[in-house]
Amino acid sequence: FEAFGRIQSITIIPNMSFSFVTLAEVCDAELAYNSLQGSEINIGFKQHLYLSYVDQGSLKMCQLTCQFSPEQSNHSSNTVFRVTSNCRTRKVFITKAIVKRSTFAKLKIILCFCHNNYFDPQVLMNDDKKFATPEGLFLKEEFVSPSESCFLMNQIESARQKLIDENTDPLKHRSVFHFGYNFDYSTNDVDRRKPCPLIPEYLLELVKRMKVMNFVRFTPDQITVNIYEPGQGIPSHVDTHSAFEEDLVSLSLGSPVVMEFKHPDGKRCDVLLKERSLLVMRGEARYVWKHGIVPRQVDIVTSPSGELTCARRNKRISITFRQVRSKPCDCPYLEFCDRSDKDEIDDQVAERLENLHVHQVYDEIAPHFSATRHTPWSGVTKFLSEIESGSVLLDVGCGNAKYFGLGRNIFEIGCDRSEGLLQIAHGRGFEVFSAECRSLPFRCEAADYIISIAVIHHLANKARRLAALTEMARVLRPDGRCLVSVWSKDQTNTKYLQESRDPEEDKHGEFSLPIHKNRTQFLHADVLVPWTLRTKETPLESSPVYHRFYHVFEGPEFRALCEAIPSIKVCTIFQEQGNWIVIFEKQ
Secondary structure (H helix, E strand, C coil), X not given: CHXXXXXXXXXXXXXXXXXXXXXXXHHHHHHHHHHHCCCEEECCCEEECCCEEEECCEEEECCEEEEEEEECCCCCCEEEEEEEECCEEEEEEEECCCCCHHHHHHCEEEECCCCCCCCCHXXXXXXXXCECCCCCEEEECCCCCHHHHHHHHHHHHHHHHHHCCCCEEECCCCEEEEECCEEECCCCEEECCCCCCCCCHHHHHHHHHHHHCCCCCCCCCEEEEEEECCCCCEEEECCCXXXXXXXXXXXXXXXXXXXXXXXXXXXXXXXXXXXCCEEEECHHHHHCCEEEECCCCEEEEECCCCCEEEEECCCEEEEEEECECCCCCCCCCHHHCXXXXXXXXXXXXXXXHHHHHHHHHHHHHHHHHHHCCCCCCHHHHHHHHCCCCCCEEEEECCCCCCCCCCCCCCEEEEEECCHHHHHHHHHCCCCEEECECCECXXXXXXXXXXXXXXXXXXXXXHHHHHHHHHHHHHHEEEEEEEEEEEXXXXXXXXXXXXXXXXXXXXXXXXXXXXXXXCCCCCCCCEEEEEEECCCCCCCHHHCCEEEEEEXXXXXXXXXXXXXXXXXXXXXXXXXXXXXEEEEEEEC
């Protein structure tokens, strides 16, 4: 715009896709409008510029002449214009900082409108209802010196080159690597199985300084380094409650950037993370507010003189310090927490739910279900192959006993609640009987090995799931080993998932549980999963559909459930085709 005349002011509205330019002379504004309207500009990427011109009470938008007049506003700092263009009427709110009531008829201004028909003055004015600072958010500027910043960036770049082949994740929005523990972005959880470099001494020195200044209340054992090239960002998110303790601390190096914070009720807050600043999140800021960085080349920031201006992004590094959680999350923000016990089902309701949507369903679908259960999982067969000859193996929830009779010289016995599946297993010549997994009819320390495949996820609350695991531990002999599998909530990178399908859900029956859509990602922990009973005689659309109850697990939740039993030690936990599998040993 400078090429067309003297600019009196430029007003940029945060979070809005339009801005205001005021030229000193009307003729200059008209020339700018006629020359630039619809032209292609390059601001790091190609973009078309669309303008609207206001002067002497006329508004020209899309070559249409519009009439407007001032209207009484509920907001004393605003003048409200009702704009009529052909058959459409709209209201445009313009803040007092831009338009004074006494001079509304003498505007010499170009407006770059977005596609919205209505502009909310509260958004434009940053009023307290929609803009708020998250509770528990702290920012310490100049936490490190310029020389320390340069040293840290060189060290990070050196570490990146060493780890790029083995420990760097080239994500869509940025490059990432970890120290202490690896973070798995497919499960949003710490991966304790994947080896990770130790936290280097130069980062531990920063931790000491943070503790002295009371910015951390722990000694971090997991550090994530994010490297952002210009234009890159990170999706809005809340760090997993169950994975990390409360305090989350992040050091910014290199280019400044604006981080957006969003509250579920619509409030928001934009925070400028300057170079060498330290961001601390606790409480509500850590557990409730989502934070993220919009991928773009330029940020709107406040200049030293207090005016809005643009700041082009350059390379940026963030170093995030966290402590891995060893116990279930105990935060007070139950509505936003991923822990499993926040919405526990009453025991009487749980028993009825299991009778209707587990026991009765499996009896109805037993032959059809059994016909689909014939291929053993590799993780289970490996566990079984290591059983010593002459051992006693108990299969809790054996179903059709597909893991029996694989040629081992061991004594196999199974139990299940489904009479239909037990009849199939018995017909195959195996020793099976009816029993409840929470009350096994065996003496203590009777079994050398136990397996329980896809069983306890059918139990409707944590107490019942814990009771089943406790019974298995009771029946297992000292030094005996048990393998238990459950469905995983996260089905990313599994054969189960078909990304083209939209996930659940409807609500079903007296329990108002969401009905999961098969072959999609799980959105809730407690769901009903359909089973269509197909036959050759019945068309698919006429086939009866049964709903089975499942509680699908997060990895930390499953580990914590097992570790709640004092008599056992968790040896390993891993995933196989959308299932969490844990192996534990009796102490």
